[in-house]
Amino acid sequence: MIDLYFAATPNGLKAKLFLEEAGLPYRVIPVALSKGEQFKPEYLAISPNNKIPAIIDYDPVGTDKPVQMFESGAILLYLAEKIGRFIPKDxxxxxxxxxxxxxxxxxxxxxxxxxxxxxxxxxxxxxxxxxxxxxxxxxxxxxxxxxxxxxxxxxxxxxxxxxxxxxxxxxxxxxxxxxxxxxxxxxxxxxxxxxxxxxxxxEGVENVYTPKHGALTEEERRILFGQGAKR
Known part of the structure; x- marks a missing residue:
């Protein structure tokens, strides 16, 4: 089983699309970005860059310890190599x-x-x-x-x-x-x-770049775009 920490951004959808193509069992764990759930300590322990997606693979190859990953490109490469599909061998x-x-x-x-x-x-x-x-x-x-x-x-x-x-x-x-x-x-x-x-x-996924999403509250805008470096 794979836990997919997900929001319907293009990067989140990349990971979900791979899991659907591969037929791997997974659970979606929604991350409400506009509510700041990506900054919770328990999520930062998986994805220190406070972005989605992230995964926890509870059935990795070669180890009994769950593998957790962030960065969508790394996730795709890891999963492709895990199942031996979607990346050429030559x-x-x-x-x-x-x-x-x-x-x-x-x-x-x-x-x-x-x-x-x-x-x-x-x-x-x-x-x-x-x-x-x-x-x-x-x-x-x-x-x-x-x-x-x-x-x-x-x-x-x-x-x-x-x-x-x-x-x-x-x-x-x-x-x-x-x-x-x-x-x-x-x-x-x-x-x-x-x-x-x-x-x-x-199915059931709303495009995050549709115009109706343009009207953010000031609090949502601060959460999504107002984060700076922690000192």
Missing amino acids: IQGRTQVLEWLFWQMAGLGPMAGQIGHFNIYAAEKVPYAIDRYTREVARLYSVLNQRLEGRSFIVDELSIVDIACYPWIVPHQAHGQNLDDFPHLKRWFDTMGARPATIRTY
Whole structure:
């Protein structure tokens, strides 16, 4: 059994999508971010960066002690290696999966997160930031679109890379992007969205980047975006 500490952000949905694709038994433990549950000491003991997702694997390979992890990319890699699926065994395929996984973690996720923030959550419009991140996300979409030309998946077969990227493309409208401008990406996106595991993952899940989430209370805004360094 795996405990998944979850909120319906793209990073949280990555972990849930993997578990659904893999058919692994898991329990969802909701973390109410706007209520500050990510700062509770018991959660920080699992995820010291106070972000979701995090997992506790009670049936790890090679040890009787439960394994706890934070960081969505690390979680995907750990789980793929645990079950021997969604990551190629040959060095060329594995290398490509790692390249694109790090690309998602270092590029697509952070940049899409920034434009999602400035378009939906920011207390005031910041034209420079909106323009900057809209253009950068368009560039990243273009990179992925070119990669998917002539490919069903990002690295030939379904892998943790597709699972990592898909939830960051779901809120494309909040990113200021039109998927019709990226036909290969759109084809892949539609394929991923039709998978039974994806449908199960998103059942009852509300998109965190829909405009109705823009009206935060001042307390919610302080909790979500007002945390600084502890001294």
